[in-house]
Amino acid sequence: MKKIQVGLIGFGTVGSGLAQTLLNQKDRLLRKVGTEVVLSQVADIMTDKLPEQFSDVSLTKDAADIFANPDIDIVVELIGGMEPARTFMLEAIKHGKHVVTANKALLSVHGKEIFEAAVANNVEVGFEASVGGGIPVIKSLKEGLVANKIESIMGILNGTANYILTRMSDEGAPFDEVLKDAQELGFAEADPTYDIEGIDTAHKLAILMTISYGKHVHLDDINTEGITQIKPIDIEFAREFGCRIKLLAISRNHGDHVEARVHPTMVPNSHMLANINGAYNGIHFTGDTVENVLFYGQGAGKMPTGSAVAADVVDIGRNILSGSINRVPALSYLPENIGSPVITPMSAITGPYYFRITALDKPGVLSTISGIFSKHSISIKSVMQKSRHELDPVAIVILSHVANEEAVQKAIQEIDALSECTEATVKIRILMDDE
């Protein structure tokens, strides 16, 4: 029977994970697919020689050699970033190759162009590894949950940010030191600001929303805040309130509009997502038929991500063998049924808030601050101040009842303009027990 032959562009962390996976699972895949699934060619400008175990694989520095190779069925793009990844994907598609990628940044910005090119050339696009590392969340949404209207998505989608927050919470470890460890473990993006500023999480939420709702969601649609402003004091307060701080991706489907936001959130310890720790990801969906579903697993790393890329290769390989290309549409909905989203404005979001205000400890400051909250109809639940320094600014922590985001933003602007306030106020949204 015809072999399924793979051309790989990029032999970095995930690329070598895919190569190792296909080698380790060679016999098992033969028994499952009925033919060999082999890595035939690698293109990598940084690699002069492949490791010994890949001596059968041809190596080139020019991706065009892979596009021109008539034996290659599937081109796997694992170089990351926008260019030349976008051009490589489009070139491969033009050459009639099926494509697989883990490139969430690319898909959340140029996904529409790439998916439309694939439809026009009747090839498949696999992107399981773009969200949730080794967790088969894309396939589950497209197939296992096909008979559902997805009503909400809530997830911890970035292993690096979760690893940092977990170690800050459990060990009191400093932010910068933990970020360095995450980089050494191979979780972090080439530009780690993508991890800590919430951008990588937003890339992934855009992809999940696109296939959940059948709308082309773009990175720019997602309101994104990162975790760089979180200090040990916030983590301590969260612990006192029975919460953990998590960087959450949140989308609720309101029918004619959908929420799309990424921000640090205080999650009650009783909530399942509060207990997703380290580099693990957790993704919770509510479907109108299935109700609640939670996916949990390694969200990053060489072998888990290699597992997800290999799964796409096998899926496409099976479709090639059975002559059923695009049996399952790449974005779950048929291409002609995919529209544009209407995003709920952030100003319309409501919920309870944690505020950390940094101010000089002078008589009347608290009453001025509470006056501003009251003016904007924000009801205060409690106020805490741990220490008193005559001359130094102190942290005043305020918890609110359910408030409106637009009112919160106006109130913070006024508070931060007070001469007694010495630093920008930090706000963290609090997840309610029943969310």
Ligand code: HSE
């Ligand atoms: N930098 C990403 C993370 C890698 O930390 O989750 C997986 O997408």
